[in-house]
Amino acid sequence: MQGRLDRTFFRHDVLEVAPGLLGKLLVMNDEGRGKAVYTISETEAYKGGVDLACHASKGRTGRTDVMFGDGGHIYMYLIYGMYWMLNVVTSSEKVPQAVLIRALREVSGPGRLTRLIGVDKSYNGEDLVTSLRIGIYESGEGIIPAYTTGPRIGIDYAGEPWKSMPWRYVMSL
């Protein structure tokens, strides 16, 4: 590992950070569960005020507040009353964007992965740059691996053009 991703990595546009997170290492250091390292293999970009699939597009509320903050923080969202979605806030303050971590290598599905690694609402607002229990690190290569793109999952309600934007990034084998 070359080292932990710094603040500037997260302060770029979500369409740049989402594919940029592929191949990066998600490092967990939760008390009791011990240390664990996972490779991020699938992400989705949710781009601020214009993107109707992005929760922040309907304005700043208590829940979406963290997305309006500085990049590098975590936005946790509970879906269907049972699954936590792990998001990484990107860009800078006042610009609401986030990357949904959809899969880790060997672990498919955003809801299953958060259960596996033990991430829930208590991680909302956590700073990935300074947190002692969760962080993202550069992989050995330090480059973005090959990947394919496609429409995001489960957001058809947002309508066109959002439901068709190729903002889902899947790392190739």
Add this chain to the structure above:
DNA sequence: AACACGATTTCG
């Protein structure tokens, strides 16, 4: 105070 709904997963 009540209601509708969702960035999913699992089972039949």
Add this chain to the structure above:
DNA sequence: GAAATCGTGTTT
């Protein structure tokens, strides 16, 4: 194809 299950935003 449908249920499980609840925090959040919206409506009453």
